[in-house]
Amino acid sequence: MPRPPNTDQRRAQIIEGLLKVMSKKGYEGASTQDIARAAKLSPGLVHYHFGSKAEILEGLMKRLLDQHLAGLDQKIDEAGDDPLDQLDAFIEHHLATGDTANPQALAVWVALGAEAIKSKDVRTRYAAGLAGIMERLLTIIRHGIDERRFGDMQPRVSASAILATIEGYFVVAATARDLIPPYTAAPALKAMARGLLEVKR
Amino acid sequence: MPRPPNTDQRRAQIIEGLLKVMSKKGYEGASTQDIARAAKLSPGLVHYHFGSKAEILEGLMKRLLDQHLAGLDQKIDEAGDDPLDQLDAFIEHHLATGDTANPQALAVWVALGAEAIKSKDVRTRYAAGLAGIMERLLTIIRHGIDERRFGDMQPRVSASAILATIEGYFVVAATARDLIPPYTAAPALKAMARGLLEVKR
Amino acid sequence: MPRPPNTDQRRAQIIEGLLKVMSKKGYEGASTQDIARAAKLSPGLVHYHFGSKAEILEGLMKRLLDQHLAGLDQKIDEAGDDPLDQLDAFIEHHLATGDTANPQALAVWVALGAEAIKSKDVRTRYAAGLAGIMERLLTIIRHGIDERRFGDMQPRVSASAILATIEGYFVVAATARDLIPPYTAAPALKAMARGLLEVKR
Amino acid sequence: MPRPPNTDQRRAQIIEGLLKVMSKKGYEGASTQDIARAAKLSPGLVHYHFGSKAEILEGLMKRLLDQHLAGLDQKIDEAGDDPLDQLDAFIEHHLATGDTANPQALAVWVALGAEAIKSKDVRTRYAAGLAGIMERLLTIIRHGIDERRFGDMQPRVSASAILATIEGYFVVAATARDLIPPYTAAPALKAMARGLLEVKR
DNA sequence: GATGAATGAGGCTTCATTCAT
DNA sequence: TATGAATGAAGCCTCATTCAT
Numbered sequence: 001m002p003r004p005p006n007t008d009q010r011r012a013q014i015i016e017g018l019l020k021v022m023s024k025k026g027y028e029g030a031s032t033q034d035i036a037r038a039a040k041l042s043p044g045l046v047h048y049h050f051g052s053k054a055e056i057l058e059g060l061m062k063r064l065l066d067q068h069l070a071g072l073d074q075k076i077d078e079a080g081d082d083p084l085d086q087l088d089a090f091i092e093h094h095l096a097t098g099d100t101a102n103p104q105a106l107a108v109w110v111a112l113g114a115e116a117i118k119s120k121d122v123r124t125r126y127a128a129g130l131a132g133i134m135e136r137l138l139t140i141i142r143h144g145i146d147e148r149r150f151g152d153m154q155p156r157v158s159a160s161a162i163l164a165t166i167e168g169y170f171v172v173a174a175t176a177r178d179l180i181p182p183y184t185a186a187p188a189l190k191a192m193a194r195g196l197l198e199v200k201r
Numbered sequence: 202m203p204r205p206p207n208t209d210q211r212r213a214q215i216i217e218g219l220l221k222v223m224s225k226k227g228y229e230g231a232s233t234q235d236i237a238r239a240a241k242l243s244p245g246l247v248h249y250h251f252g253s254k255a256e257i258l259e260g261l262m263k264r265l266l267d268q269h270l271a272g273l274d275q276k277i278d279e280a281g282d283d284p285l286d287q288l289d290a291f292i293e294h295h296l297a298t299g300d301t302a303n304p305q306a307l308a309v310w311v312a313l314g315a316e317a318i319k320s321k322d323v324r325t326r327y328a329a330g331l332a333g334i335m336e337r338l339l340t341i342i343r344h345g346i347d348e349r350r351f352g353d354m355q356p357r358v359s360a361s362a363i364l365a366t367i368e369g370y371f372v373v374a375a376t377a378r379d380l381i382p383p384y385t386a387a388p389a390l391k392a393m394a395r396g397l398l399e400v401k402r
Numbered sequence: 403m404p405r406p407p408n409t410d411q412r413r414a415q416i417i418e419g420l421l422k423v424m425s426k427k428g429y430e431g432a433s434t435q436d437i438a439r440a441a442k443l444s445p446g447l448v449h450y451h452f453g454s455k456a457e458i459l460e461g462l463m464k465r466l467l468d469q470h471l472a473g474l475d476q477k478i479d480e481a482g483d484d485p486l487d488q489l490d491a492f493i494e495h496h497l498a499t500g501d502t503a504n505p506q507a508l509a510v511w512v513a514l515g516a517e518a519i520k521s522k523d524v525r526t527r528y529a530a531g532l533a534g535i536m537e538r539l540l541t542i543i544r545h546g547i548d549e550r551r552f553g554d555m556q557p558r559v560s561a562s563a564i565l566a567t568i569e570g571y572f573v574v575a576a577t578a579r580d581l582i583p584p585y586t587a588a589p590a591l592k593a594m595a596r597g598l599l600e601v602k603r
Numbered sequence: 604m605p606r607p608p609n610t611d612q613r614r615a616q617i618i619e620g621l622l623k624v625m626s627k628k629g630y631e632g633a634s635t636q637d638i639a640r641a642a643k644l645s646p647g648l649v650h651y652h653f654g655s656k657a658e659i660l661e662g663l664m665k666r667l668l669d670q671h672l673a674g675l676d677q678k679i680d681e682a683g684d685d686p687l688d689q690l691d692a693f694i695e696h697h698l699a700t701g702d703t704a705n706p707q708a709l710a711v712w713v714a715l716g717a718e719a720i721k722s723k724d725v726r727t728r729y730a731a732g733l734a735g736i737m738e739r740l741l742t743i744i745r746h747g748i749d750e751r752r753f754g755d756m757q758p759r760v761s762a763s764a765i766l767a768t769i770e771g772y773f774v775v776a777a778t779a780r781d782l783i784p785p786y787t788a789a790p791a792l793k794a795m796a797r798g799l800l801e802v803k804r
Numbered sequence: 805g806a807t808g809a810a811t812g813a814g815g816c817t818t819c820a821t822t823c824a825t
Numbered sequence: 826t827a828t829g830a831a832t833g834a835a836g837c838c839t840c841a842t843t844c845a846t
């Protein structure tokens with residue numbers, strides 16, 4: 001009499017465990033036992049559901065990106081058809097709420113950036129994540145250019161600059177939050193982006 | 202007739218060893234043996250010259266920051282008295298040359314950001330480093346405001362935004378360089394900064 | 403369907419391993435690997451069941467003292483109500499049987515004395531152990547005084563002297579056994595104690 | 604032009620260094636560097652004057668014993684010809700002055716006892732030291748018996764018992780001094796010895 | 805004689821992973 | 826599925842000893 005499979009739930013639990021631990025200790029610092037404890041599971045079970053620590057990380061990245069992009073797409077969608085509104089929605093989704101809400105995800109994201117340097121696998125996924133985000137931005141920018149709301153410039157240049165600013169705010173917020181006056185990140189980036197995109201009116 | 206002291210040289214060698222290894226494997230991934238090998242020294246010697254691995258990291262951060270700030274100050278100085286020229290010099294020092302020259306230092310800097318989340322010590326130093334860089338930027342911005350070349354805004358907001366963009370370009374360059382069109386980082390940030398600072402003429 | 407827990411047994415095994423090794427090499431000389439080998443366990447397992455080498459020592463001290471005091475209390479109990487009989491039982495429990503039986507425990511006890519000088523933790527426990535033994539002795543002596551079988555003197559002075567003699571026999575037996583004529587320790591201490599306690603009849 | 608040899612002085616310095624360190628950290632805990640530091644000498648010099656750490660210990664034991672026996676012989680000599688006076692002098696030399704004066708030497712002696720269990724070399728020397736001390740005691744006792752001041756008993760039994768008490772006081776004083784009421788060690792041992800030796804008048 | 809840098813083995817501990825149940 | 830014991834490699838660091846000067 002087989003018990004009902006709960007693999008998905010367990011995997012989610014474990015990924016959540018890694019998220020918690022990793023936000024404080026990084027990836028290498030997160031031992032299997034730490035993860036198990038944070039997930040309230042036994043150590044053996046972790047390797048039952050994941051072949052290796054690296055696989056958990058893979059799962060975590062996927063979850064983080066999927067959630068982020070889903071939320072982002074929704075926000076952009078809700079912004080309507082105006083490219084400037086869409087741009088603002090894009091920026092706010094990344095930087096609003098006390099300049100980057102969820103500090104755990106923030107810390108993990110920064111840790112992932114460092115991990116990407118060491119591991120080709122992580123780098124590939126991390127870059128794909130950034131590319132996915134940038135894709136949304138490019139769509140908005142191209143739309144703005146088409147509508148003549150933005151100047152005629154190379155979208156990739158502007159998009160990568162905006163993306164870089166967001167990434168940079170993440171790093172600074174996670175390591176030296178005091179340097180950023182509260183609630184200024186999103187407005188500042190909006191101003192910068194307007195300069196870059198030569199927004200009309 | 203003792204052997205001539207060479208501690209300074211050895212310490213520099215070891216720090217250089219950490220730099221090399223860390224740029225590929227991160228801090229935790231850089232084992233004592235790795236560092237010794239990269240420095241072409243015996244493992245025991247590492248701990249003869251440094252009390253702990255953390256101390257080597259401390260030395261590395263100091264070296265990185267001191268060199269960076271020295272170069273930065275010189276560039277700003279050479280830029281003359283015009284605040285806009287100074288701003289450009291500041292930006293170029295960080296982002297010119299194929300969008301951030303020394304890839305090793307770049308990778309290490311990103312790794313340090315991640316390490317800063319885990320270790321209070323590293324965080325303190327890292328934040329101090331960022332603060333030092335920002336201080337230069339604030340000086341430039343205040344100078345521009347005084348001269349009425351920049352609009353009248355809160356310098357810290359602009360400074361942190363510019364700093365964030367630089368940090369973000371570092372991360373993206375180190376992890377997903379393809380996303381940045383070559384040689385566009387400095388110009389893009391200059392454009393953004395002009396928008397933000399309401400540069401006159 | 404988990405593997406049945408055997409932590410208690412394993413811990414006992416490891417403590418036994420330390421006892422064996424320590425009796426020959428002392429505490430510092432007993433390496434983790436030595437202990438594991440003596441316990442017929444893998445090195446990693448030692449730290450799975452004990453947080454540190456110091457914890458194993460703690461366990462060993464506890465075991466040694468608990469066993470010793472349990473045996474001692476039983477012997478005193480069996481001696482009946484006569485204080486002189488109790489005293490003799492006390493002395494014999496420590497010094498009979500070829501002048502201190504278990505040579506392993508003896509050697510370990512001497513090593514613990516040395517360790518007590520270096521480590522506050524060990525010192526505290528060691529002193530507590532001595533105090534526990536002395537407590538039994540004090541009870542006997544006070545009982546003898548009450549019954550007017552012993553002279554009227556300060557019990558602590560006599561008790562500490564008797565305790566010192568026992569401790570000293572341990573050291574000499576463990577390091578220069580030849581100096582003690584066989585089977586003379588207990589009788590000699592009994593004679594000394596009688597002089598000290600002014601035993602009547 | 605050879606410089607004046609100072610080997611003896613240096614050796615004494617180094618031995619003194621070991622004494623200091625060993626009284627706090629034991630023999631294994633006393634690293635070569637520790638010893639050098641305590642002796643205010645360079646690490647290299649330690650091995651220039653002593654072939655190994657073990658040799659320093661050998662030197663220390665010799666110094667400790669020679670000094671001790673010299674002082675002891677003098678005290679006994681000063682006590683005159685009365686065997687009881689000699690006995691008291693013997694006891695006082697070991698236990699007077701706040702129950703064992705020099706705490707450093709005391710701690711080292713206890714550490715040596717533990718070391719004797721591990722190392723045959725140390726054991727041989729340690730046993731020889733004890734034997735030397737006991738020899739003095741035996742001489743006194745035999746003298747007392749001859750003079751009919753002591754009863755007719757086996758001198759070695761009494762001597763080893765007295766020696767054991769002294770050793771034991773050392774251990775207790777070094778590890779749990781509180782258990783010994785101040786200034787009671789010598790008087791208590793005198794009383795015990797009188798019982799044992801059946802001292803007349 | 806003297807200095808202090810250099811060596812390399814070994815110690816304690818952590819950890820990803822496997823295994824018996 | 827689940828548990829938690831078990832393994833063995835590897836990491837950081839200490840240390841007696843040697844060596845170049």
